Amino acid sequence: MATQYSIQGTTAKGIASSVERGVAEGELAPGDALPPVRKLADDLGVSPGTVATAYKELRGRGLVVTRGRGGTVVAEAPSVASRRPPRMPEGLTDLASGLPDPAFLPVLHPPGEVRPVYGSHRAAPRLAALEELTRAWFRRDGVPAERVTFAHGALDCIARLLSVELRPGDAVAVEDPGFHHLLDLVPALGLRMVPVAVDRAGITPDGLRAALRAGVRAVVFSPRAQCPTGASLTPERRDELGSLLREFPEVLVIEDDYLAELDAPPAPTVAALGPARWAQVRTVSKRLGVDLRWAGLTGDAVTLARHDGRMLMTSGWVSHVLQEIVVRLFSDPEVARLVARGEVAYAERRRALVDALGARGIRAVGATGLNVWVPVRDESAVVNGLRTHGWWVAAGARFRIDAPPAVRITASTLLPDAADRLAADFARVLGDAQATYGG
Structure with a gap:
């Protein structure tokens, strides 16, 4: 535990609040050990049971984890903090954002006139036109869509699904490496993460089988453009996963198809195989x-009923003004052509970078999506080395649990003629690291 922070309190709630305050203010960092129960009880003049109750509450809320003989430590992604990326120094080329190229995003035009209405939209939360467009969007890829609903983004939706289906301490299978915000969200809900390895065809059957047998209550994965590796399910992998999941009908299957395109090829979906409990979010x-x-x-x-019931009690609905904007974008052929041009450009940029790295003996993956994932031995050495050459890439630690080290490079804005320069600098950095660390 950080020596400068002293836990206070005479009740379980007070002790838990003191620890949470220390985490929120940065006085207690991820991995810092809390005092043993009996020692803290003696220091505070309370019973060991009071401290044990406080620690139990903190574990249930995802702030701390217990590591057997290693004691109780602050979680790697505590619920009052997030693994935010370090601030990019000025003068560098940003290849760490994970964001699309603004050149392929449409200009947004809010409705010119929005008249006030009496009461709320809780009785009719969804615009009929957007419901029909959304059904067509799912059905284009073979996803059953008799019922659809809306949320404030994918993470908002996944958080609501997990919170109504699971209880603190339940386990969730997640991709490893995976989407860093999801890896923050799950423990913030007081849930345990069970990592499932990812290969070029998505989550692996062996990894999923182990997670299911370990008792996970839900599994969250991406059917395509997996972040950060770019993996996408093949029909064969989809069938393998579907066969496994049918043996565990009580497990909630959540597909996060965050990069579904208006005009992209269909992506294999486990939802089409009819699991008992499932959801796909786009x-x-x-x-x-x-x-x-x-x-x-x-x-x-x-x-869907549980999701909507919880939403009804909180935000109620997604703004109809926002829904109107989405309807217009979905219906605009110019926007569809712009998105299609972006998809072609992203594919060219990914391939250019993967090929340029491969020509120098550097293995990288990135078949789809906006990023390229490059396994390395020392993330910090590569990130700092590329920084000296003017590039800013993301260390892989934010995206992984048990997976080997790597760096993530956002290729969405990296023009092909710059890919060769980056690859050459990458090779120099690796050469410098080998000379430093002896192979």
Whole structure:
């Protein structure tokens, strides 16, 4: 535990609040050990049971984890903090954002006139026109879409699904490496993460089988453009996963198809195989605008009803003004052509970088999506080395649990003629690291 921070309190709630305050203010960092129960009880003049109750509350809320003989430590992604990326120094080329190229995002035009209405939209939360467009969007890829609903983005939707289906301490299978915000979200909900390895065809059957047998209550994965590796399900992998999941009908299956395109080829979906409890969520943030906090959701009747019941009690509905904007974008052929041009450009940029790295003996993956994932031995050495050459890439630690080290390079804005320069600098950095660390 950080020596400068002293936990206070005479009740379980007070002790837990003191620890949370220390984490929120940065006085207690991820990995810092809390005092043993009996020692803290003696220091505070309370019973060991009071401290044990406080620690139990902190574990249930995802702030701390217990590591057997290693004691109780602050979680790697505590619920009052997030693994935010370090600030990029000035003068560098940003290849760490994970964001699309603004050149392929449409200009947003809010409705010219929005008249006030009496009361709320809780009785009719979804615009009929957007419901029909959303159903067509899912059905284009073979996803059943008899029922659809909306949320404020993919993470908002996934958080609501997990919070109504699971209880603190339940386990969730997640991709490893995976989407860093999801890896922050799960422990913030007081849930345990069970990592599932990813290869070029998505989450692996062996990894999923182990997670299911370990008792996970839900599994969250991307059917295509997996972040950060760019993996996408093949039909064969989809069938393997579907066969496994049918053996565990009580497990909630959540597909995060965050990069579904208006005109992209169909992606294999486990949802089409009819798991008992399932949902697929799609968002428009990456392709139509990062400020469009809207997502479409389809799934089985019980899952959608629970999602909507919780939403009714909180935000109520997604703004109809925002829904109108999404309807216009979905219906605009010029926007569809712009998105299609972006998809072609992103594919060219990914391939250029993967090929340039490969020509120098550096293995990289990135078949789809906006990023390229490059396994390395020492993330810090590569990130800092590329920084000296003017490049800013993301260390892989934010995206992984048990997966080997790597760096993530956002290729969406990296023009092909710059890919060769980056690859040459990457090779120099690796050469410098080998000379420093002896191979």
